[in-house]
Amino acid sequence: MDWIDKQLLRLKDKIKAQSLRKTMSLYIFIAIIAVIIFYILTIAFCKSWKGLVYTKYSIDINSYVPIEALVKLEPIDKVILYGARIIRVYSIVIYSIIAIIITSNLFYKNKIKAPIEILKEEAKYISRNDLSFSCIYNSGDELGEICEAFDSMRLQLIKNNENIWSLMEGQRQLNSAFAHDIRTPLTVMQGYTDLLVKYYPQGKITEEKLLQTLNLMQSQLTRLKQFSEKMKDIQDIDAIKIRQKLYDFKLLKKKIQEIINGINIKSNIQINIFNNLKESKGYLDESVVLQVIDNLLSNAISFAESNIDIILEWEDDFLYIYVRDDGTGFSKKELYSALKPYYSIRKGMDGHFGLGLSICKVLCEKHGGKLTLNNSTKGGAIICASFFAIVDKK
Known part of the structure; x- marks a missing residue:
């Protein structure tokens, strides 16, 4: 019995994973087979009763029966023959109606009812601005995909609300x-x-x-x-809008060098550029990338002792720009709070940060990337700015 139950459960899960169209086709096919079987059984049943009546009067069931012979039948036998004929004629219609009712009910119960109830419940929760209810329905059909889409929407709403609250705070x-x-x-x-x-x-x-x-x-x-x-x-x-255009990465090092030449730096600071970009062209917003580099360099120059490294790398459709200095690095508090505007304003121009890092963070996020702060293993601070920029494969 355990093996049978296991096989039935596996079959049920397999049917549950089928699309609505395939499941409906399967239900209809089974219903048609069932109607045919029951109709054949009904014909056989009616024929057996008819044979019993004819045998009683020594009438050959396979030969023509004259009207005179039927008139001599007893009333109860006439009722039996008439009923058998009615059943034989209308049973196919009755079975079809019953099959339609049973098939539709089973299809609704097994494929539609549960996800519809989940979606209705999810809609009630969302209407109350309550996003705690998970819209999960483990099925491979279209309604399962809809439930999954609803749950993704719920999670996105949660994320949007968190972003709004974060922005407001x-x-x-x-x-x-x-x-x-x-x-x-x-x-x-x-x-x-x-x-x-x-x-x-x-x-x-x-x-x-x-x-x-x-x-x-x-x-x-x-x-x-x-x-x-x-x-x-x-x-x-x-208010900045990101406008990505096809960009030749060979120009990036040249543009960075122009920024370095234009910044009033201490005479004892050496700035090195390491270009590890293998790709030649990609889609990015040059002005945004250069503004971030400008701000990061200005910040690094303020705290470097003698050396700054700029490293350009590419991985998985993201441009990574590392700015590393040999200063004192970030404290634990600075690693946690340096990207917050209010923290940097309180430090002002004389502290470790201006609003530059906060602005860089916003620009990176607008370009599909992010800004991260770390301390280098060699000492000093290292800031990584990433930008989403699809490579041109041509």
């Missing part, structure tokens, strides 16, 4: 941090202004002290201007 923290950082120079300027208002009319401030105070106020104004420009940069980055 990031914006909230960004605004909070910006307000915090802008408050400091404003407080300093307020103090200097109060000092001038109180003591300058009394002649207690010398010209030298006045110029010194004005210079300090000017530095705070410059700081405020830098903050506002950085905030504008973030808003502009969000």
Whole structure:
């Protein structure tokens, strides 16, 4: 019995994995066979009853029966013969109707009911903005694929909600941090202004002290201007559209060298470019890639001791750009928080980061890649920027 149960279970799973069209065809085929078998059995049954009646009156069932012989039959025998004829004529219709009802019910119960119930339940949960219900139906048919698509949609909605909440939280923290950082120079300027208002009319401030105070106020104004420009940069980055075009990778090293030549670097820093790109052409947005490289180089130059390496690599339709310096590297806190805008704003221009890394992260993600931070095994920081860029095989 165990073997039979196992085989039946395997057959059931095999049928369950079939498409709706194939399953319906199988059900119809079985129903037709069943109708034919029952109809043949019914004909045989009716014929046997007819034979019993004819035998009672010594009538040959295979020969012609005159009307006079049938008139002599008893009423009960006439009813039996009439009933047998009616059953024989209409049984095929009755069996067909029954087969249709049974087949449709079985098809609905075995192939449609369960996934429909799951989809209805999933729709109820989604309508309540509850994405905790998993729309899973293990079947290889079309409804199984629909359930799988619904579950993928649910997971994507969860991901989208998380991204929205992350963006909202990031914006909230960004605004909070910006307000915090802008408050400091404003407080300093307020103090200097109060000092001038109180003591300058009394002649207690010398010209030298006045110029010194004005210079300090000017530095705070410059700081405020830098903050506002950085905030504008973030808003502009969000509006950037990626426009990938066929690009010759041979130009990339040349463009990077132009960036290096244009950056005001310390005279003792050596910048090396290692081009490991085997592919010749691919689709990417040059301006976005170069902007990321520019920001990463600016960051690396600020903390390198004497050497910076730029490594270009390609793998699985992704362009990887590594920028490695020989500075102190990232602390544990910096590895976790350096890509957050609010963290970098609080560090400002004098800290380890500006908004450059946060901007690079956004640009990489817009280009289908990502930005990762690590410490090199040789010491110093290493930042990897990746960009999705399909290679031209021609």
